[in-house]
Amino acid sequence: EVQLLESGGGLVQPGGSLRLSCAASGFTFSSYAMSWVRQAPGKGLEWVSAISGSGGSTYYADSVKGRFTISRDNSKNTLYLQMNSLRAEDTAVYYCAKDRARKVGATESSFDYWGQGTLVTVSS
Amino acid sequence: DIQMTQSPSSLSASVGDRVTITCRASQSISSYLNWYQQKPGKAPKLLIYAASSLQSGVPSRFSGSGSGTDFTLTISSLQPEDFATYYCQQSYSTPRSTFGPGTKVDIK
Numbered sequence: 001e002v003q004l005l006e007s008g009g010g011l012v013q014p015g016g017s018l019r020l021s022c023a024a025s026g027f028t029f030s031s032y033a034m035s036w037v038r039q040a041p042g043k044g045l046e047w048v049s050a051i052s053g054s055g056g057s058t059y060y061a062d063s064v065k066g067r068f069t070i071s072r073d074n075s076k077n078t079l080y081l082q083m084n085s086l087r088a089e090d091t092a093v094y095y096c097a098k099d100r101a102r103k104v105g106a107t108e109s110s111f112d113y114w115g116q117g118t119l120v121t122v123s124s
Numbered sequence: 125d126i127q128m129t130q131s132p133s134s135l136s137a138s139v140g141d142r143v144t145i146t147c148r149a150s151q152s153i154s155s156y157l158n159w160y161q162q163k164p165g166k167a168p169k170l171l172i173y174a175a176s177s178l179q180s181g182v183p184s185r186f187s188g189s190g191s192g193t194d195f196t197l198t199i200s201s202l203q204p205e206d207f208a209t210y211y212c213q214q215s216y217s218t219p220r221s222t223f224g225p226g227t228k229v230d231i232k
Contacts, residue, residue, distance in 0.1 A: 046223070047219070047223070061220065107154075111170060
């Protein structure tokens with residue numbers, strides 16, 4: 001059974017940093033692209049960042065480029081999101097999501113498994 | 125960037141009703157369109173991928189159609205567990221995919 005378990009969310013002041021983790025199990029983690037998707041309170045879904053199975057290719061939404069860093073440790077089956085220079089508008093539930101496609105950037109991409117989400121609140 | 129719109133933004137329906145939700149892309153995305161269901165406080169769940177392929181384990185009352193810029197999600201006979209918000213997502217420009225704003229389906 002595929003499981004994704006996020007952790008690391010919490011309350012942080014504007015300008016602060018936070019590191020999210022997503023522990024994966026039930027599939028060959030290194031074979032699949034992974035993404036972070038966020039949802040601000042009462043709002044829709046926004047793709048944030050993606051990473052290839054090897055970790056060699058990374059992609060970011062313009063809204064977080066230069067502030068967030070996605071990475072993965074395939075030996076630990078864990079995905080990360082390092083968030084720096086946090087702003088109020090980054091407040092959201094952050095989900096990690098497994099791609100159906102093995103290759104990042106494949107047009108047949110879709111997110112077939114999601115974690116339960118972790119809440120990040122940026123406020124003074 | 126490819127923009128996604130959905131209509132209606134919300135709808136009220138009864139158990140047993142046939143429900144249709146529309147998603148439109150700002151440019152042609154071929155069949156690279158996915159549908160998700162999200163219930164309050166829960167993560168989204170993949171229903172349909174590649175416009176019309178049913179994800180494993182999803183009831184057959186859900187179906188998707190369309191190509192190019194116009195797509196539909198149809199629930200043939202609405203069940204109590206189907207009251208939720210539905211999102212479309214284009215994967216044409218993946219990994220920088222974009223989601224529609226959502227359609228909330230509630231009880232009439």
